[in-house]
Amino acid sequence: MKDRMALVLGASGSVGQALVDELVRSRAFARIVVVVRRPPQPGWDAPVVPCLVHDMRPDLLARAVEQAALDWAGEVTGFSVLGVGAGTARMSIDEHRAVDVELNAAFARGLRASGKVRHLAFMSAIGADATARATGSGAAGMPRYARVKGEAEAAVTQEGPPVVSIFRPAMILGSRHTPALLAAVLPVFAPLTPARLRSIRTTEIAQAMVAAALRPPAQSAVYSYPEMMGLISGG
Numbered sequence: 001m002k003d004r005m006a007l008v009l010g011a012s013g014s015v016g017q018a019l020v021d022e023l024v025r026s027r028a029f030a031r032i033v034v035v036v037r038r039p040p041q042p043g044w045d046a047p048v049v050p051c052l053v054h055d056m057r058p059d060l061l062a063r064a065v066e067q068a069a070l071d072w073a074g075e076v077t078g079f080s081v082l083g084v085g086a087g088t089a090r091m092s093i094d095e096h097r098a099v100d101v102e103l104n105a106a107f108a109r110g111l112r113a114s115g116k117v118r119h120l121a122f123m124s125a126i127g128a129d130a131t132a133r134a135t136g137s138g139a140a141g142m143p144r145y146a147r148v149k150g151e152a153e154a155a156v157t158q159e160g161p162p163v164v165s166i167f168r169p170a171m172i173l174g175s176r177h178t179p180a181l182l183a184a185v186l187p188v189f190a191p192l193t194p195a196r197l198r199s200i201r202t203t204e205i206a207q208a209m210v211a212a213a214l215r216p217p218a219q220s221a222v223y224s225y226p227e228m229m230g231l232i233s234g235g
Helices: 014-026 058-070 085-090 093-114 143-159 180-192 202-214 225-233
Strands: 004-009 031-036 048-052 075-080 117-123 163-167 221-223
Touching: 004 014, 004 058, 004 093, 014 031, 014 202, 031 058, 048 058, 058 093, 075 093, 075 202, 093 117, 093 143, 117 143, 117 202, 143 163, 163 202, 202 225, 221 225
Parallel strands: 004 031, 004 075, 031 048, 075 117, 117 163, 163 221
Antiparallel strands: none
């Protein structure tokens, strides 16, 4: 623990909050740096510290991330759970890309430029496909949404550290964007749902990402529901 730091993008979202809580709970990280526009809300104490990037432009973000990694003497692992969330249906594809692709790519570049980060745990979404249709609705589950998520995966893999673990959850339980009624009904149908499409809790995504960070893989890989459960169980 004494020489390990986590560098987190997207900490203010539902999964991000669960991730920071899990990083703290693990006691495996001496410092947890959250890259944010504004100081975090009360509730996170040491070892959580903010890295403030008030103007979240890709070049400024990459520079701040690189410097944060260089400022730490020991091992650094990157985590990104940044994504627009439910607002994608109201966005143009370029607006969606500006967050999910460009900011995640900048974060990955900053990690790589530091020369200190070997592993990035990155949350995408089930069905991500960089070749999907770029027209139509940008709502979650639609081809255009899958296109942007696939482009984000490609960007962080090409521009980031040597090893990128990509996590592809389906419906996320515990997210503020998941309707309460749907969250209540989905677990009932879990036995009838193909494993990779099963709903997953924010806390389970967080546990899987931290487990991957503590047992770093030798190469990049994609994790859907079954693989995430395997990480949590230590399989």
